[in-house]
Amino acid sequence: MRHSGSSIIVTGAAGAIGFAACEILAREGAQLLMVDIDREKLDQCAGRLADAGHTAIACHADCADEGDVARYVKDAIAAFGKVDGFFNNAGVEGALAPTHEYDIAEFDRVIRVNLRGMFLGLRFVLPHMVAAGKGAVVNTASIGSERGLAGACAYNAAKHGAVGLTRTAASEVAQKGVRVNCVMPGVIETPLLVGMLEQMFDNVEAGMEKLGQTATLNRVGQPREVGDVVSFLLSEEASYVNGAKWEIDGGALATIRNDI
DSSP, X not given: OTTTTOEEEEESTTSHHHXXXXXXXXXXXXXXXXXXXXXXXXXXXXHHHHHTTOOEEEEEOOTTOHHHHHHHHHHHXXXXXXXXXXXXXXXXXXXXXXXXXXXXXXXXXXXXXIIIHHHHHHHHHHHHHHHHTOEEEEEEOOGGGTSOOTTBHHHHHHHHHHHHHHXXXXXXXXXXXXXXXXXXXXXXXXXXXXXXXXXXXXXXXXXXXXXXXXXXXXXXXXXXXXXXXXHHHHSGGGTTOOSOEEEESTTGGGOOOOOO
């Protein structure tokens, strides 16, 4: 029960990683405000947690819209009186195409959700944490924050930006009692990954196996494996972790595979 009595906002809460984190945080005692743009799926996810006896409030919002972000933070304060933790997780994969052929409107859309949305979350949540003198934030970056992924210029640019936002915010609020870190998931079995594989491979299962070989563990990861790290970083157990980027990639960034 490391999060007993804590109130935590999770964006992208109806997605695979977001909901896995919500399940873990709720089981560990957190009160949750779950945010997502997919109203139907969000209601189902929040309902599952509520049926299990947890406190989980659904808030339908566009995380890249300034008014919606201000509203979900206001709703959390109204419901819980505080925001102790924030999993700033909402994102989209975007279409795949070479940079010199990439659709400009699609580039703007991906940057809007993945980077502007992350900034807005920080912009509206951090003032409450700073005023309280405590809090923890985890942003969702990617191993794409460290490497180029052919065909994903918008996604990669946004995820590189996510690390920059994390480090900058961490340096600004640390002495005010607030920590900001990010996680960098690798190949995780999610609908987002399946969407990318459908664009990259004729057979999704074969694509999953191929990408899994980039990790030294020789498999794709599961959403709960990201959620466990998020829960730790939001907890007091990570009290001396700030401005960090945690790879959750099965060792993909640690080596160049020479046996595949």
